[in-house]
Amino acid sequence: MTSQGPFGPLEFQLVLLRRMADHQPDLVDDARRELGVSLATMREANRRWQARARSPHARGALSRYRAALGAPEHTVRRRIGDLECEALLWPVPLWPGLRFEVTTGPGGAVWNEWLVRAPGAAGPVLRTAADLRPWACTVDEVARAFPPARPMEGTAPTRLRLAFTPGQGQDQERWVAEFTWGLLQRWAPERPESLA
Known part of the structure; x- marks a missing residue:
């Protein structure tokens, strides 16, 4: 991957992994191997993502996600108190039971961006x-x-x-x-x- 190459779902997963490496380096190394990419490639993907976010000509956050991930798999309207928002969900191949969710408010402002359980997928049983x-x-x-x-x-x-x-x-x-x-x-x- 070069800095001029496309930035798609694979590169976006590397961005997620880069931040997770601070807490779970062994899991990240396993995931990188599963994806067939080097540590340098992961770092370069993160550098490119950060450069896009900080550029004076940067697109809005939602536009960056759409450019990297394509059209969302699902779009859901939600009500939080008096406000309506929209949740956009994309598949993440490393975690098939999860989706990357971007929640937007009025005018398309991004309120939240994180991994959630995929609609209809069973989560873990947590008692202790x-x-x-x-x-x-x-x-x-x-x-x-x-x-x-x-x-x-x-x-x-x-x-x-x-x-x-x-x-x-x-x-x-x-x-x-x-x-x-x-x-x-x-x-x-x-x-x-x-x-x-």
Whole structure:
């Protein structure tokens, strides 16, 4: 892949993997091998994506996704409070049970961009922290499995953290799960400094 070559679904998956490599380098290496690409190719795809996003002539975020991924597989209208939004979903071959979802508000502004469970696909059964596996569940699935979950600021724009209690009862320890592009990366007991 050269910087003049096309930027399509393969390159976009490499962008997702690049950010996940910070938490799950072994899984990312396995995924790269499955895709048949080198570490240098992954880095170059990420560099190109970032250059497109930061260019003074950059397209809007939704246009960049459409250019890389083509027409969405599904488009769904949703209501959040008083606002209507649209969710656009694209398949991601590395994770066949997931879709990359871009949620847009009025005027096409991108509100959210992350991996979600594909419509009709079964998610994992989550009862305790022992049921959690890296790359096996999404933000929404962990939040629904362990209410009341509390969203927390992530450590980068594509990251989110979620505080949750993995068991029953008031005396249960709180945990924090970390997600990249909406996909679970790691989790650990909550520390006092993570409450800020």
